[in-house]
Amino acid sequence: MTALVRGKLLTPVFFDRDPRHVARELLGKLLIRKTAGGPLAGRIVETEAYLGKGDLAAHSAAGRTARNSVVFGPPGHAYVYFIYGNHYCLNVSCLPLGEPGGVLFRALEPVAGIEEMAAARDLDFSEDYFSAAGKAAKIAFLKKIASGPGRLCEAFGITRERDNGKSLMGARSDLRIVDDGHRCGRITVTPRIGIVQSADHPLRYLIAGNPFVSGPKRGNSLPAKVSR
DNA sequence: ATATCGATTATCT
């Protein structure tokens, strides 16, 4: 697996906006984790926007607490929380200091560090088998690595202890997002997944037709489609 | 292919 993992770091201005814009424009960017054994990288293919005010599904809906304080902080920083006693989820803070808002990373297309990520996910990986496998089998395997918010955190070793509050824009940060010039085509917008309050708002964004998005294939092409 | 269910704990009421 070749790994061309280079690109421009994103800036505070990119994140200092409405989470809906950030969520949409994060599609196609690369999330990168620097490790001693080389970089882990995945292309962002699915996100969800969480708005500060009036969004009852957002952790910030009831105001600032110890857990959600990063979302009230400056833009471009990692908000990592623990959920269901089992999983971590990664968000990036949006909007200026004092205004809550964020974007949840829901799925990545594995780009570099496949073997390391598979190991972190407790998946069996054989280079020989993988390189010989057909296209469909490759996709099926790669989909298990980071297709889901809890899965991508496990693949990247993202935890609250290690990453909460960290800048995702820094040249010194081991966790960052870059723009490598990739342009995704059409974007599909659907309601968010796994929530009950404010469940109808179309705030989930995904690259249309991308096989690495989370969830059943059915719901991923239903409502509004937007191009860019 | 879709539905249902149990696991497991930080956080908030």
Next chain:
DNA sequence: GATAATCGATATG
């Protein structure tokens, strides 16, 4: 004490 921005296993068509 109830809940949760999930996942993986199991059951059923």
